[in-house]
Amino acid sequence: MIVSRHLVLAAVAIAIMLVGCGKSAPPPPPKVEAPPAPAANEDVKRLATEIYVYAYPLVVMDLTKQVMIAKTPLNTFQHRRAFPDASSTDVVNPNVDTLSSQAWLDLAREPIVLSVPDARDRYYMMPMLDAWTNVFQSPGKRTTGTKKADFVIVGPKWKGELPGGVEEIRAPTDMVWLNGRTQTNGKADYAAVAKIQDQYKLTPLSQWRKSGAKAVHAPPTPQTGVDAKTAPVEQVAKMNAQTFFSRFASLLPGNPPAKEDATVVEKIKKLGIVAGQPFDMSKLDAATAKGVEDGAKSAHDAIVAAAKGSTGDLRNGWTIHWDLGRYGTNYGLRAVIASFAVGANAPEDAIAPTTRLDGGGRPLDGANKYVLHFDKGKTPPASAFWSLTMYNDTHFFVANPIDRHAIGDRDRLNLNPDGSLDIYLQRDNPGKDKESNWLPAPKESFNVILRIYWPKQDLLERRWTPPGIQRAT
CATH class of the missing domain: 1.10.3360 (VPA0735-like fold)
Structure with a gap:
């Protein structure tokens, strides 16, 4: 009997287990909501x-410097020897007025001597930007003339004696971007400009003292982890x-x-x-x-x-920036310009009105024909020269049958009988009698930049404004 009773108890236990297996699992404990992320201060x-x-x-x-010195070492010029063409997309809004000579200087160790040759009255400029994008000095024809000269660029903390025959330029920061440009009158002028560029020299002051103005550069330092x-x-x-x-x-x-x-x-x-x-x-x-x-x-x-958006002054459809290159406490403008035009010139060196609109506020389009008319004596007031450059809607050059990307006062422009000037902006050739004044446009939308080098006071004091571009009827 005892065994039988044990068997019965075991059977009951198994039955209870089987019944339990058929029941649903007990409900989960109530979900505790995570506390919300703290609000920002x-x-x-x-x-x-x-x-x-x-x-x-x-x-x-700093990042611009890092990218550029990955190819060219510090305190060394990088020269552009030719203009971009219509297939080039490495530079946005390129120009065909000047060839650049750029260098990044590190003044933390010692001053750097900039030597320039006799440019024989050719226009050039060597604007120097501090680390905050302000132009603090700009040797060149406008400020120092075109004769042979030597400038010693010293950092904000440097103290010492300088050799004779050099002009001191004190930089507000150890990082300096030298953004030089030399006037270039078309492709035929490349060789002459290259000879001048080759005579732009950067020499550490210690080497200058030892070698008598002979530039000696350290080999490029390998850049690791640089994008x-x-x-x-x-x-x-x-x-x-x-x-x-x-x-x-x-x-x-x-x-x-x-x-x-x-x-x-x-x-x-x-x-x-x-x-x-x-x-x-x-x-x-x-x-x-x-x-x-x-x-x-x-x-x-x-x-x-x-x-x-538009960060400049809108006049006759043109956007004009009057106060780039030296920003003072206008930190907002300084940041915005750094985001799309880092290295902008000071107004005394160049002012460059831009537009994608005609005088009536309508977008410029290659389906139409346009005229930019300057009254007699009212062409852009430049002490050096001016040019009007054509770009497509992505801000690159436009392929065209006469391979012309810009037009300006260095070209053989035909004046009207009354002394005024018409420039024709259109896709098709306006005819032999007007071809000298033709700036070819793409078939789609386009924009133009009017570069005025070494502006005269009429422009600097905002008394001169470019006329609106008119749609031809």
């Missing part, structure tokens, strides 16, 4: 936005706040803010950015970190949006 966001806008040109300049293919502004766009502000902080010791930036400097300290030290967001509380990240993104989005 709005005060910090505003602070980060302001500092990002302030810092943006410095970071863009030389992605545009600098695109690289900046990919940076998170920590990367951006850390890079900014690393650049501050050698490229100090200007005296008029004292208010912003205090705000930089308030955000926790220390010159020469990485910006570590892991030390921030969640709300502060989000405020910094959101502020950086907000600032970048605002810069991009502003660059797509």
Whole structure:
């Protein structure tokens, strides 16, 4: 009996287990909602936005330097020997007026001597930009003439004696972009310009003293981890706040803010950015970190949006920038220009009105014919020269049957009987009697740039404005 009873109890236990297996699982415990992410600290966001806008040109300049010195070492000229053609897409809004001679200088170790030859009255300019994109000096025909000369460019902290026969130029930052240009009158002028370019020399002061003005350059330093293919502004766009502000902080010791930036400097300290030290967001509380990240993104989005709009003065359909190259405390304009035209000239060197509209505000289109008319004595007021350049809707040159991309006062233009000047902007040849004044247009939409080198006072003081482009009837 005892065994039988055990068997019965076992059977009952198995039955209970089987019944239990058929039942549904007990309901899960109530789901606990995760606490919402902390809201961004709005005060910090505003602070980060302001500092990002302030810092943006410095970071863009550093990345531009990094990309360029991957091909050409520091303190060494990189010369362009020929104009781009209609197949070239490496330079946006190229010109066929000048050939460039560019170099990035590092003044942290010692001054650099810039030697220029006798240019025999040829127009050239050597604008020097500090790390914040301000033009602080521009040797050349306009300022120093065209005779042989030697300039010693010294950094903000340098102290010492200079040799005789040289002119001192003190840079506000250790980073300097020398963005030289030499007047070039067409392809036939390439060889003459190349001879001048080859005589532009950059020599460290210590070597200058030893070798008697003989430029000696160190071999290129291998660049590791450098993205030389992605545009600098695109690289900046990919940076998170920590990367951006850390890079900014690393650049501050050698490229100090200007005296008029004292208010912003205090705000930089308030955000926790220390010159020469990485910006570590892991030390921030969640709300502060989000405020910094959101502020950086907000600032970048605002810069991009502003660059797509009109940042200049609109006159007769032309957009004119009167005050580029030296920005003072206009940090917003400085950042926007750095996003699409880093290296812009000071107005005394060149002013370049642009337009994609006719005088009536309608987009320029190759389906139509246009005339740009200058009354007698009212052509662009240039002490050097002027040109009008044609671009397609992507800002590159336009292939055309006469291989002409620009027209200007160095060309053999035919004047009207009353002394006025007409330039014809259209796709088809206007005829032999007008071909000398024809600037070929594409069949689609287009835009033009009117470059005025060494503007006269009428333009600098805004008394002269280019006339609107008129649609021909």
